[in-house]
Structure formats: structure tokens, C-alpha cells
């Protein structure tokens with residue numbers, strides 16, 4: 274491969290890393306099956322401990338099902354919110370969170386048409402790391418396809434409820450690890466500032 278192509282590829286990767294944003298507003302068109310397959314292909318090229326490739330994928334494009342999971346996730350979180358008081362930096366953040374969960378219009382999947390859940394069929398020492406790395410590949414590939422994505426950690430408890438696992442075909446020994454919504458971004462979010470890397474030590 275010529276040097277110019279290598280540099281172009283490198284710029285493409287860095288562009289995706291720096292410009293990808295969590296998208297929380299989606300337009301109607303749903304990604305095609307071909308594009309979804311391309312995203313899954315990118316996902317399975319992630320690094321994987323001991324080459325275990327533990328990931329399995331669930332694609333949900335049934336809006337009624339997503340709505341049902343969203344409602345259940347919200348009530349599970351409401352019931353749980355007081356146990357996690359320490360996670361909130363202040364009282365106003367907690368009130369805001371409670372108000373969001375109480376709002377019937379709030380959908381934890383932001384009305385995206387597609388949810389991809391990266392799961393494993395047996396929980397191992399590195400399966401979570403593998404699945405989240407696959408999720409990052411999937412999100413960068415989606416960016417390259419001009420699609421928006423957002424990880425939905427809020428969905429993890431409901432996706433791991435035993436009846437939902439059965440409904441989705443996740444074995445008892447496995448787990449839903451990384452839920453990611455995908456779709457056409459209605460609005461492109463502004464860049465989010467990041468703290469500079471905090472280097473604890475650099476030993477030579």
C-alpha cells in the first residue's frame with residue numbers, strides 16, 4: 274500500500290475517534306441489514322483475550338419491544354436509585370435523574386430504531402472487556418457509515434432479567450454486556466470536552 278493511502282487511513286481512524294459522539298436524537302430511516310452486518314463484522318475484529326471471541330449479537334428493531342424494555346428499565350432504576358445515591362455528584366443531579374425516569378416520554382433508547390446488544394454465552398474473566406472493545410469498533414464503524422450510536426448502560430439490568438434473557442436467547446450462563454443504539458442522527462452533538470490525560474507516573 275502506498276504511503277498516502279496509509280496516511281489517509283490513519284486520518285480516517287483518528288477522525289472517527291475524535292468526532293464520534295453519543296447521539297441521543299434519531300431520525301426515522303433505519304440502517305439497512307447490509308450496514309448492520311458490516312458493523313457486526315467490524316465488531317468481531319476487536320482485540321479479544323486469548324482469542325476467545327466470546328461475543329454474540331442480538332439486533333432488536335421491534336419498536337414495541339424496545340419501548341417495553343425501556344419502561345421496565347426505568348421502573349427498575351427508579352426502585353434502585355436510592356441505593357445509588359453516592360453515584361450522584363449532588364442533590365440537583367439526583368433530582369434531575371429522578372425526573373427523567375419519572376417522565377413517561379423518556380425512552381432510554383431515545384426512540385432509535387435499532388438496538389444491538391453484544392452478549393456472551395458464558396461469563397469469563399475477560400468477556401466484558403472483549404464485548405466493550407467490540408462495541409467501540411462497532412461505534413467507530415457506524416461513524417464511518419455516517420450513523421449515530423450511543424451505549425445504553427441503563428438497559429443492562431433489564432436485558433439481564435432472567436425472563437428477558439430467555440426471550441432473547443441468552444443462555445443462563447451468559448450475559449448481555451454492551452447495548453448500543455444505532456441510527457441516523459437527527460442532530461449532530463457538539464464536541465464534548467475531555468480532561469487532559471492524567472499521567473500518574475512515567476518511569477524510565
Ligand SMILES: Cc1cc2nc3c(=O)[nH]c(=O)nc-3n(C[C@H](O)[C@H](O)[C@H](O)COP(=O)(O)O)c2cc1C
Pocket residue numbers: 293294295296297423424425426427428465
Ligand atoms: C458503559 C457506558 C454506558 C453508557 N450508558 C449510557 C446510557 O445509559 N444513556 C446515555 O444516554 N448515555 C450512556 N452512555 C454514553 C455516555 O454518557 C457518553 O459516552 C459520555 O457522556 C461521553 O460523551 P461522548 O460519547 O459523546 O464522547 C454510556 C457510555 C458508556 C461508556
